[in-house]
Amino acid sequence: MTEETLKGKNTQGVLHINEGTLHRVRTIQQNATTGWHGTTILSVRKDGHVVIAGDGQVSLGQMVVKANARKVRRLGDGGIITGFAGSTADAFTLFERLESKLEKHTGQLARACVELAKDWRTDRYLRRLEAMMVVADPRVSLLLTGSGDVLEPDDGLVGIGSGGNYALAAARALMTVEGLDAETIVRRSMAIAAGICIYTNDNVVLERL
Template sequence: QEMLEGKLESYSGDLRRAAVEMAQSWRKDPTLQKLEAMVIAFNDQDLLLISGNGEVLEPDESVAAIGSGGYYAQAAAVGMLRHASGMTASEIAKEAVNIAADIDVFTDHEIVTDEIEEK
């Protein structure tokens, strides 16, 4: 975080330039090279994934997620963005699983949901 903040200060708040410079510095630093991590950075114009491999990626959708459950979180968020109005929880879950199945080879499109009605 401090590295990104320093780069943002150096490049007058230009997130894209700061992200590229940070990724290059991260990749070249012998200590940080061993850190297998990613950073999500965003502002009102850009959403970027920065990796320790020196990659700066811009997601296709306005959603980014990282971590062991990242694909599923991303799927749910994309589902919400695509169908934010008038969807039930079951519909959102089905959309999220369908999107996850498109992303993850270990997830299929066979979806069964159960709903519990409140009394």
């Protein structure tokens, strides 16, 4: 799957997510190996604030091996937040590559992510990495996949990992409730996902901009 095969509005190499592209992302997740299990990452953007949260569970087959893993972190000078689903080692390799792209492109997140996605798709080493990433700065939220896609949600919501669809559905419903800020929506949505997905727990770590 390439950027050209997806249907959506493309701006500077960033594809805006619609229902068609969401279906393709879900298919990627459903076809992934067992290494994708054990996480839920959710990003919510509302009223000028963006929050990314991840649960702490790491599973090996049917066994929980860690309950308080940190899957969300800040990059650069702290003005960019990111979360990952997939292999931890692979994710940290991608974090390092993204930080180098950000240094090269002086904080231009969308351009740095597009360049990383190109490398991820074409590099003989990087294309073996199994992970998905959500990256956000004060202006934009992006989803990166190993297929070379850089996707921007139209509604400011992104969910990935084994419980990502549950958290995303909950967040969409809560976005219509008056008086809820981004962090509250994330916490409630992650709690709902933890109650449904056996690979997700309620030890939530979040970062906010």
